[in-house]
Amino acid sequence: MLSQQLIEFINKGDFLMNEKAQQILNNPFLNKGTAFTVAERQQFGLAGLLPPHVQTIDDQAKQTYAQYLTKPSMLEKRIFLMSIFNENRVLFYKLFSQHIAEFMPIVYDPTIADTIENYSSLFVNPQNAAFLSIDDPDSMATALKNTAAGRNIKLIVVTDAEGILGIGDWGTQGVDISVGKLMVYTAAAGIDPSEVLPVVLDVGTNRQSLLDDPLYLGNRHERVRGDKYYAFVDRFVQTAEDLFPDLYLHFEDFGRGNAANILNKYKNEIVTFNDDIQGTGIIVLAGLLGALNISGENFTDQVYMSFGAGTAGAGITQRIYEEMLQQGLSEKEARSRFYMVDKQGLLFDDDPDLTPEQKPFAHKRSEFVNADELKTLADAVKAVHPTILVGTSTQPGAFTETIVKEMAAHTARPIIFPLSNPTKLAEAKAEDLLKWTNGKALVATGIPAEPVELNGVTYEIGQANNALVYPGLGLGTIAAKARVLNDEMISKAAHSLGGIVDPTEPGAAVLPPVTKLDVFSQTVAEAVAKSAVVQKLNKEPIKDVKKAVADLKWVPEYEELTD
Ligand SMILES: NC(=O)c1ccc[n+]([C@@H]2O[C@H](COP(=O)([O-])OP(=O)(O)OC[C@H]3O[C@@H](n4cnc5c(N)ncnc54)[C@H](O)[C@@H]3O)[C@@H](O)[C@H]2O)c1
Ligand SMILES: O=C(O)C[C@H](O)C(=O)O
Ligand SMILES: [Mn+2]
Known part of the structure; x- marks a missing residue:
């Protein structure tokens, strides 16, 4: 009986209209939910399929944000936001753009x-x-x-x-x-x-x-x-x-x-x-430039230690090394500033297990009187006295009080970036690093960290996560219609993040805040697109780089639905 009715319905022609309406409602790129206008509802067979009151996207954003706030955990919040994502992309991005710093650690x-x-x-x-x-x-x-x-x-x-x-x-x-x-x-x-x-x-x-x-x-x-x-x-x-x-x-x-x-x-x-090799390299370089802006020290005077010399660790090291060359050091001088520590301890050039990316930064045992004893991070820090320590080791708590105090004993403003994600794997907490060094450490973390109050100063903590740069890098490269993404464009991306934070402010962060992510993504994009055009990497002529970037930007607003 039911199937007979269905066949009649299909044959009447209303079926196609109804099918189309269902397809629109079920397509997250087309669906507007309660924001479909009366005219759209009539034209596309949506009449009666939605509650009668037509909402604006701002009404919808308010209503969904209020629901989001009732969710008790970060996971529940994410699951709720993803249900909006599944049904209505424009609304999801409207909400995300209104609460960018709040939503980043959730989505x-x-x-x-x-x-x-x-x-x-x-x-x-x-x-x-x-x-x-x-x-x-x-x-x-x-x-x-x-x-x-x-x-x-x-x-x-x-x-x-x-x-x-x-x-x-x-x-x-x-x-x-x-x-x-x-x-x-x-x-x-x-x-x-x-x-x-x-x-x-x-x-x-x-x-x-x-x-x-x-x-x-x-x-x-x-x-x-x-x-x-x-x-x-x-x-x-x-x-x-x-x-x-x-x-x-x-x-x-x-x-x-x-x-x-x-x-x-x-x-x-x-x-x-x-992203793990190049994106992380860019954000760490940007963070180091920010930190040295605060301390007033020279880039080429630094001694760099990578803890966890894997994909990210080696990618970052390579980027910082390239910067040392750009700032005038010879290859030999530059290499002598880098030390890598992995599972084996400090990396030496006679180690058969070195990866191709580790090899250029491995040292000779003859440089140390006690080379064979340098099997832990603590030993390596004691022997090398790094001024910069970057963690990409997945080893939680590896930057201990002893290690950090040892580092701080030999440099005025130790730069310490525990970057392993997620939270449970971080090498240290920003708060501890500041406490152990009495506010001297210049810190950035992989995941967002709350500001730290210490001795009357509020220390803002920069987030050295590649998410701060890869969106702008992509936007700029796509806008320039570049043939490739090369090292020069990457270097320009890192340098473009400077100047957003006031380094004279007590407790200033080494990187710009995530609340301004949309603004500085544009800055990064323009720098990258410009570099591509200057290098003649653009496949098509581009007169105005700024305009090319602006023209590519999508905004979360509904478009009129047309046939
Ligand atoms: N903040 C960021 O933007 C960012 C970007 C990329 C990666 N990361 C984080 O960095 C970490 C590493 O990522 P990856 O992609 O390089 O992984 P990977 O596996 O390529 O590298 C990890 C390295 O750590 C080494 N390691 C493991 N145990 C160690 C120990 N006890 N002591 C010293 N070294 C040890 C491994 O041998 C390996 O070389 C992850 O937690 C990841 O989330 C952060
Ligand atoms: O995903 C991130 O948060 C950064 C990075 O790409 C990572 O692998 O940890
Ligand atoms: Mn990654």
């Missing part, structure tokens, strides 16, 4: 680590991501076309989830980092959310708890390595480039053994970016 790091760890059990919606399986490489082009659904994709964030933040291998569940990084691109730099695509390359996982979990949504086998892995990555890069010719390809959270190999393979051929 992004550190809360995103919880949703990645629990992705399969929390799953409700694939969030327009592309899931590409190494077990079905022939479907790759179709999968990318299906998920793009006719949209003009200009930006992909891709992960294989082997090194998610500091929490390691999460297989298919790592897709959330691609979704999350893209949310920040739009909130911070106004990248059009309908022109982006989050991608996960599911090549398996080595996390036994996922392989054993009946709810796990990814491929149930160990990570594929070697030639088959690289062939899969290459097929992805080629297919994505063919399908989306204006693509900016952002790699995120690949493992230490692959991240630099992939970057080196493609960086001179296509517009590609590795």
Whole structure:
């Protein structure tokens, strides 16, 4: 009986209208919910499908923000915000733009680590991501076309989830980092959310708890390595480039053994970016320039120690080294300022386990009387007396009071950046670093940190997270229609963040505040686009760089729905 009625309904022609209405309501790029106007409701078969009062986007933002406030935990808040994201992208970004500093730790790091760890059990919606399986490489082009659904994709964030933040291998569940990084691109730099695509390359996982979990949504086998892995990555890069010719390809959270190999393979051929290597390098350089602005010391006088010389640690070191060269040191002089400490202790050049990125910064044992004893960070700090200590080790609490006091005994303003994410993995808390050094330390952290009150001074803590720069870097590169993203553009991005903080203010932060993220993303974008044009890397003529950047920016307002 029911099916007979349905067939009659379909045959009457109203069906198509109703189908279209349902498609609009279920498409997060088109849906406006209660903000559909009366005319739109009539034209698109939405009459009666929504409560009668038409709301403005500001009404909707107020109502949803009030609901958000009732959620008791950061995770619940994120799940609520993601339900808005799933249904209505414009409203989500309207809200995000109104509460950017408040929402960053909810939609992004550190809360995103919880949703990645629990992705399969929390799953409700694939969030327009592309899931590409190494077990079905022939479907790759179709999968990318299906998920793009006719949209003009200009930006992909891709992960294989082997090194998610500091929490390691999460297989298919790592897709959330691609979704999350893209949310920040739009909130911070106004990248059009309908022109982006989050991608996960599911090549398996080595996390036994996922392989054993009946709810796990990814491929149930160990990570594929070697030639088959690289062939899969290459097929992805080629297919994505063919399908989306204006693509900016952002790699995120690949493992230490692959991240630099992939970057080196493609960086001179296509517009590609590795956030952990290059993005982190930029933000740390910007933070160091800010710190030295406060202390009044010279860049080239610094002695740099990297604790945790993996993807990020080595990427940062390379960027700071390039800056030393730019500031006039010879290669030999510059190298002598860098020390790397990893699991083995201080890195020496006779170590067979050095990665290619560590090798240039390993020292000779003959430089130390007690080289064989330098097996811990404490020993290395004592022997080297660094003026800068940057942590990307995933070792919580590694910057102990003893180590920090030892460092502070040999330098007036120790620069200490504990950058491991999420919160539970940070090498130190900003508050402790300031207390142990009586306010002398110049600190930045990977996740947001509250200001610290000490001896009547309020110390603002800069956030040295690549999220402060990658959105502007992407916006500027895309706006300039650059052929590649090169070191010069990267260096300009780091330098552009200076001048926003007043270094003479007591307790000034080494980096600009996240509350101004949208403003300085524009600054970064303009600097990067300008550099591309000066270097003649732009594929098309650009008269006015500022205008090119401004023209690309998307704003979260509803557009009139048309046929
Ligand atoms: N703030 C930021 O913007 C930012 C950016 C990138 C990475 N990170 C953080 O940095 C950390 C590392 O990320 P990655 O991508 O470089 O990972 P990675 O695995 O490539 O590097 C981690 C390194 O730490 C070393 N390590 C492990 N245990 C150690 C120990 N006990 N002592 C010394 N070294 C040790 C490893 O051997 C490895 O070389 C993560 O927590 C990540 O969240 C922060
Ligand atoms: O995602 C972040 O918060 C920064 C960084 O890319 C990381 O891997 O920790
Ligand atoms: Mn990362």
